[in-house]
Amino acid sequence: MSLLILGGTGTLGRQIVLQALTKGYKVRCLVRNFRKASFLKEWGVELVYGDLAKPETIPPCLKGITAIIDASTSRPDELDSLKKVDWDGKLYLIQAAKAAKIKRFIFFSAQNAEQFDNIPLMKLKSGIEKKLKESQLPYTIFRLTGFYQGLIEQYAIPILENLPFWVTNEILIFHTWILKILRNFVYVHYKFLKQLIKHSF
Numbered sequence: 001m002s003l004l005i006l007g008g009t010g011t012l013g014r015q016i017v018l019q020a021l022t023k024g025y026k027v028r029c030l031v032r033n034f035r036k037a038s039f040l041k042e043w044g045v046e047l048v049y050g051d052l053a054k055p056e057t058i059p060p061c062l063k064g065i066t067a068i069i070d071a072s073t074s075r076p077d078e079l080d081s082l083k084k085v086d087w088d089g090k091l092y093l094i095q096a097a098k099a100a101k102i103k104r105f106i107f108f109s110a111q112n113a114e115q116f117d118n119i120p121l122m123k124l125k126s127g128i129e130k131k132l133k134e135s136q137l138p139y140t141i142f143r144l145t146g147f148y149q150g151l152i153e154q155y156a157i158p159i160l161e162n163l164p165f166w167v168t169n170e171i172l173i174f175h176t177w178i179l180k181i182l183r184n185f186v187y188v189h190y191k192f193l194k195q196l197i198k199h200s201f
């Protein structure tokens with residue numbers, strides 16, 4: 001069985017790639033940047049160029065593929081392309097998957113996405129879930145909560161630097177609490193390091 005994985009350079013995607021390779025699957029990854037994805041090639045993955053924002057790049061990536069695992073999403077620092085990637089691109093991917101007679105389409109959505117219509121990414125996730133269900137493709141949808149691997153990169157840095165990030169209200173309260181702890185931790189260690197440097201010279 002040959003898998004096409006989208007989002008292989010991402011937090012979840014790279015773990016899926018590792019698991020798939022360990023289990024002996026033939027893995028191809030659709031990537032936007034070969035240099036950034038070079039670690040996947042070293043693991044034994046076939047890299048193909050593709051970009052969800054450029055639909056014409058998608059069909060050639062599907063040749064000889066049995067199942068698609070789509071763990072991609074637009075990066076928070078590329079919010080301008082949110083609709084292009086998480087809506088237009090995914091709709092096109094579903095169409096292309098049908099045309100290529102893909103045997104299973106695995107999609108990663110977010111928990112209770114339909115309850116957060118006010119959050120653009122959640123609205124798109126919920127919409128894609130519907131389109132996938134209507135597509136007549138065999139599908140699996142995972143509805144995930146937030147990943148703690150991304151605590152620093154996805155939440156702490158954007159919050160500290162006033163950059164955009166995705167969050168629902170309940171999680172925000174929890175993350176703000178964790179961030180306070182992190183901030184104190186960094187501050188205490190920063191003071192300690194400063195003292196250490198002062199006394200070393």
Ligand SMILES: NC(=O)c1ccc[n+]([C@@H]2O[C@H](COP(=O)([O-])OP(=O)(O)OC[C@H]3O[C@@H](n4cnc5c(N)ncnc54)[C@H](OP(=O)(O)O)[C@@H]3O)[C@@H](O)[C@H]2O)c1
Binds near residue numbers: 010032036051053073
């Ligand atoms: N992180 C969470 O807490 C969380 C929570 C719920 C659901 N999810 C869902 O779980 C999945 C994986 O999330 P993640 O946090 O692992 O994502 P991530 O680390 O942000 O990675 C996003 C991936 O999508 C790729 N991508 C972005 N724009 C693309 C485009 N135009 N064409 C093709 N690929 C593109 C990125 O490639 P580049 O390396 O080239 O940028 C990267 O590999 C996503 O569907 C996400 O919505 C995540």
